[in-house]
Amino acid sequence: MASTDAPFQASAQRRPKPTPIPERVSSLAPPSLRLKAREAELRQQRHASTISSFSFASSTVSEFLEERVKACEYEFASSTAQLEIIQHTRQNQDLDSAEYQALSHPLLEHLSRLTTEKQLLKKQSKLIRDDLGEEVERKKARQTEPGVDFYERAYLDSIIPRIMGATNKQEKSSFNNARFRDAVLNAYNAVTHNGPVKLAWCHLAGVWEDAKKVKAAHLVPKSLSRREVAYFFGAEEVSEDFFYDWRLGLSLHSRYKEALDQGAIVIVPILSGPGASRWKCVLVDKAKQKLPVTYIGGSLVTWGDLDNKELTFLGHNRPAKRYLYFRFISSIIHAQKTSNMDILGRLEVKEFWASPGEYLRRSTLVTMARQIFWL
Secondary structure, X not given: OOOOOHHHHHHHHOOOOOOXXXXXXXOOOOHHHHHHHHHHHHHHHHHHHHHHOOOOOOOOHHHHHHHHHHHHHHHHHHHHHHHHHHHHHHXXXXXXXXXXXXXXXXXXXXXXXXXXXXXXXXXXXXHHHHHHHHHHHHHHHOOOOOXXXXXXXXXXXXXXXHHHHHHOOXXXXXXXHHHHHHHHHHHOOOEEEEOXXXXXXXXXXXXXXXXXXXXXXXXXXXXXXXXXXXXXXXXXXXXXXXXXXXXXXXXXXXXXXXXXXXXXXXXXEOOOOOOOOOEEEEEOOHHHOOOEEEEEOOEEEEHHHHOOEEOOOOOOOOOOHHHHHHHHHHHHHHHHHOOOOHHHHHOOHHHHOOOHHHHOOOHHHHHHHHHHHOO
């Protein structure tokens, strides 16, 4: 199955923009409104030109996001000026109701999306910044210097799902596991067919399995409230769609998912330089080493077979480090509470996770990590 860069998946989801006002309509507005609209449009175009020549060799992801905020502001001002022209012509009865609705409705929707995007850039700036940062690391690890187009598409890959989650009105309901599983399998290129049989890829086994046996593992429990999640990860708020983000998941055989959920295994990075995107499984309780887990491809798999086994990904997409780190911390806290201190002696935590503050900025969880690992 062909691999794809994560940010490129968003290219088809670019934010739609309303069509320009027809000349016959704008010509009916007074010169002052036409001048205001033209000046707003020019400011927007100049800023778009600035972004297109933005230097990422000497700038940061944070600076890029600041420019995105400005882009929203310029676009908002330009769309508002166009809407004023339409409203003026309607008030003068130069437009009938149907034409007014046809012209104004796309602008109003566009303004609503821009408002939502600005709010998300403020309230979830850390999560978005981390998403882009990880994409840049992986890009550089492949000896490719990311350009403007890469940043734009990576930005869209992160912001579009958040916008959709904030603007779509959804009824309160139980968690839709099928929706999350589909998002995870599709993002990781982890689903295919062998004739009529649907197959899914297990990241830990590194094989295709009957799709019925493969689950989407949640790195951050969906039992947490949105307020708790926002607190842990340094955002002002998260949307209801947070728990459907594929970056929260791994595609695992049902028995491996159960082991991860129960803290029997943890996932840690394999240290291979900057932008490393290789991960391995570590068995938490060594006493289980010789015990059977399940059968994969007709062969018996023991817990010891999973220890230090590298995960295999199809393509460049990976779960977000902050969520892997959260699961790692939670699993070790659980091990300590169950008097399993062996894991602490076997893991060189400072090597695995050089800077916990990079992933979890809130003091409570960082302090817990330091108390457990003596960081």
